[in-house]
Amino acid sequence: MGPVVAVVGGGQLARMMAEPAGALQIRLQALVEADDGATAQVVPYSQVGRADDAAAVAQIVEGADVLTFEHEHVPQPVLADLISRGVNVQPGPEALRHAQDKIIMRRRMTELGVPCPRWTAVSSAAELREQDVVRWPLVAKTPVGGYDGKGVQVLDSPDDAERVATWFDHPRGEVLLEERVEFRRELAVLVARRPTGEMRSWPVVETIQTGGVCAEVVAPAPDIPDHVAQDAIDVAEKIAEGLGVTGVLAVEMFEASDGVILVNELAMRPHNSGHFTIDAAVTSQFEQHLRAVLDLPLGETAMTAEVAVMVNLLGSDLEDPSSAYPRLMAEYPEAKVHLYGKSVRPGRKLGHVTVTGTDLPTVRRRAREAAALLGGR
Amino acid sequence: MGPVVAVVGGGQLARMMAEPAGALQIRLQALVEADDGATAQVVPYSQVGRADDAAAVAQIVEGADVLTFEHEHVPQPVLADLISRGVNVQPGPEALRHAQDKIIMRRRMTELGVPCPRWTAVSSAAELREQDVVRWPLVAKTPVGGYDGKGVQVLDSPDDAERVATWFDHPRGEVLLEERVEFRRELAVLVARRPTGEMRSWPVVETIQTGGVCAEVVAPAPDIPDHVAQDAIDVAEKIAEGLGVTGVLAVEMFEASDGVILVNELAMRPHNSGHFTIDAAVTSQFEQHLRAVLDLPLGETAMTAEVAVMVNLLGSDLEDPSSAYPRLMAEYPEAKVHLYGKSVRPGRKLGHVTVTGTDLPTVRRRAREAAALLGGR
Structure with missing residues (x-):
């Protein structure tokens, strides 16, 4: 049933x-x-x-x-x-290959007219050294299998090409080079799309990365001009539609210093930047993903709080982070704690804390403090 | 871990x-x-x-x-x-017996000075006919095992005593008689209490019963005067403390026409009157119950919406209520649907729908309509 x-x-x-x-x-x-x-x-x-x-x-x-x-x-x-x-x-293989291969993704983004950092693909260390499409320093990425900062290297000059030489041994054979964008901050848009085409997006969020790993998400993105927020959502929905994505699509973006939005990465599944929706939106990204892939009508994406901050628990000095519950729950009765049942390893995503409220500095401070307790810090 | x-x-x-x-x-x-x-x-x-x-x-x-x-x-x-x-x-047997036996409960409420309908206990149909403590018509209840309107009978006069005669055959041997209260409406307070004594209550709710079964809950109770709400919470917390309850305690109450609060029933566990907390409070009654019985500090009980209405799905004309999802989700994208994985039987609690918002008549209408769709009505 x-x-x-x-x-x-x-x-x-x-x-x-x-x-x-x-x-x-x-x-x-x-x-x-x-x-x-x-x-x-x-x-x-x-x-x-x-x-x-x-x-x-x-x-x-x-x-x-x-x-x-x-x-x-x-x-x-x-x-x-x-x-x-x-x-x-759902999502189908045609859509999914754009999340599996960053070069295929960049090619398609360019075809769709979606704003991207300058990019090119190279097939050898020699080609990398000699290319003149992307200025140095640049960001080199393995097209497949990278995540959370793995498979990403900043190369300062052609002399650094050797640092990624082994990446060309991969059956995929190519390496993606991208312009190193001077950005004001990183944003993300989550959009859900059904096979029949209905789409709904949550408010644009700001993401804060540490060493290529999502550390913190602020929803909605603070002080974002309406036109920038609208641009970001338009870009995400254009991608969802253009690629025929079904389920949740996360589009990670750079907000350049001139307010221009550039697409960084895609994920076709619930994503770390949307964890706040569990505790701070009418419909969570996890419920929405299930509805979308079942081709059921999508739920409302409005937030249930003025401000939400989600802080990741990345590793912990405690053997069992839940041993921090007595102090955490006493001092932060408003904190929503999520632990994933994983054993502790350095830097591992073990859980997250979401705090909601009306005053961003307070909400952010309390979310960070609560997460720090789980980390034994 | x-x-x-x-x-x-x-x-x-x-x-x-x-x-x-x-x-x-x-x-x-x-x-x-x-x-x-x-x-x-x-x-x-x-x-x-x-x-x-x-x-x-x-x-x-x-x-x-x-x-x-x-x-x-x-x-x-x-x-x-x-x-x-x-x-x-947790809760311990000493507390739990007050939820297992309504006569023990009434005796203890009276000792605690908690306002109750007039009541007495009788041991035979003859005693029932002859008692003069509770005026006719009265409500007869089996002290143990009754729920959702079962084990409850309204008796108009001593001539009706035969209708509950078999109840005296139960090993418990006694029947509880209660005054039939003229009430304005029914209220409920949920309070959670830890073994170490910390307590937190959610806002007072109004419950609407149909045939002794909870049909609808409105949170917070509309237009409730502050002093009545405070009385209701004070009574619930006095009971939680007096009985040494741990975990969630639901206190169902009558608001008499003069604003006086009278205790009707107790449940020492999450309760139907608190289902709205899943989608409309910072901490749900289910999370709070787990925290309380583990003696962890309790979570904030503030609502995350101005108004919430929960409507039960009692039976369904559909073989599979989830077959209503396409229409329900399209027309009520804000509705939070909960189905319990139970096969359909007449009157059975199969699920519930919660809708939140700011305008009670709209929220109530939409919650009822969404639940009616699950019922195939």
């Missing part, structure tokens, strides 16, 4: 889908990396298997209305095979 | 505890009635067994920090035995 959603991935994103799934009587069938991981702890139907194993993925789609993902690592041939067997895959 | 809570019961209340448990990395171990019931669908650790089976209850407390309940049906000897073996039971 009720819809059935198969989801590939056993981390915190699939874990957080379980909350709205329970409320909406949606049965989740998860393909997880380990039977005691973040998702398996809260989803009774969890099957252990690899995301690139066609047989494993085939198992969780049994009886499911749709197959979706918490990451981009299901190979295209596996997706093609599923579709040939009649499986409903 | 993280706290572990054993919970007796496999219905919608334990099911809804799973959401905040996931967020707070609290492991739930549930004793459920069926392995495919409301709770078992969303809680990986679900053990099938009876609430009155000491061995079954003993199994789920293995490794748990605390044992709690979604209903009042664990017999006192089972609780006493668990405590003698060192199990932390």
Whole structure:
């Protein structure tokens, strides 16, 4: 009874889908990396298997209305095979390849007329040294498999080419070079889109990265001029439509010093920049993703608070971050704490805290302090 | 890693505890009635067994920090035995007996000086006919096991005594008689209390019953004078303290036409009158119950919306209420839908809808309309 959603991935994103799934009587069938991981702890139907194993993925789609993902690592041939067997895959492989390969993404963004940093693709260290499309210093990225600052290097001059020489050994063979944008701040827009085309976006947020990892999100982005916010949402919706994205699309952007929006990265799934929606929006990104991939009408995206700040817990000095609950909950009764059931490792995304309110400096300070307690700091 | 809570019961209340448990990395171990019931669908650790089976209850407390309940049906000897073996039971048996036996409850309320309808207890149909403490017509209640209008009868005159004659055959042997209160409306206060004494209450709500079953809850209670709201909260907190309740206590009350508050019923667990807190309060009653029984500091209980209306789905003309999602979600994008994974039976609590906003008539109308769609009406 009720819809059935198969989801590939056993981390915190699939874990957080379980909350709205329970409320909406949606049965989740998860393909997880380990039977005691973040998702398996809260989803009774969890099957252990690899995301690139066609047989494993085939198992969780049994009886499911749709197959979706918490990451981009299901190979295209596996997706093609599923579709040939009649499986409903959302987002589809055509959309998903733009989240799997940053060079394909950049090419398509350029075709769509979406503003991007200057970019080019090179096939060897020699080509990298000699290219004159992107000025030095530049940002080199592996087109596939990079995340959270991994697979990204700033190269100051052609002499640095050797630092990414091994990246060309990858079967993909190319490296993406991007202009190093002087930006005022980073923004993100989350938009959800259904197969039938309906779209809804949440308010534009500001994201604060530390070492390439999302550390903090402020919603809505403070003091953002209306036209900049509208530009950012227009860009995100243009991408969602142009790429035929279904489910949640996160578009990470730079706000350049002149107010121009440039697209940085895409993710086709719930995203760290949208965690605040659980506690501060009428419809959370996790509920919306499930609705969207099931082609159900989308929920309202208005915020339920004037201001929300989400702070990530990246690693912890505590063996068990929940041991900070007594002090945290006593001092921050308004804090919404989320821990993902993961063992502590340096820099690992272990959880997050969201605080809402009306005064941004207070909300931000309290969210940071509460998260610091979970970190034993 | 993280706290572990054993919970007796496999219905919608334990099911809804799973959401905040996931967020707070609290492991739930549930004793459920069926392995495919409301709770078992969303809680990986679900053990099938009876609430009155000491061995079954003993199994789920293995490794748990605390044992709690979604209903009042664990017999006192089972609780006493668990405590003698060192199990932390919250709420404890001494508090819980007041939710298990309405005569014990009335006696204790009277001792505490809490305003109640006039009441008496009788041991036979003859005694019932002859009593002159409570005026006719009166309300007769079985002291144990009644719920949702079951075990409650309005008796117009001594001639009606025969209608409850079989109730005296119950081992408990007594029947509770209560004055039939002329009330303006019904109110409820939810308060959470920790073993160390901290208490927090949510705003007073109005409840609307149909045939003894909660149909609708309006939060906060509309146009309630400050002193009446304060009286209601004072009464609830006096009871929580006086009875040593831990976890969530729901106090159902009558607001008499003169503004006097009279206590009707108690429940020592999350309660239907508090479902609105999931979508309309900083801390939901389910999160608060888990925090309270774990003796963790309590969360803020302020509402996140001006007005919230929760409407129950009682039975449905649809075989699968979720088949109404396409229309419901298109027409009511702001509605928060909760279905409990239960098969449809007439009058059964299958789910609820909460709508928030600023204008009560609009919010109420839209919540009712959305719930009616789930009912196929």
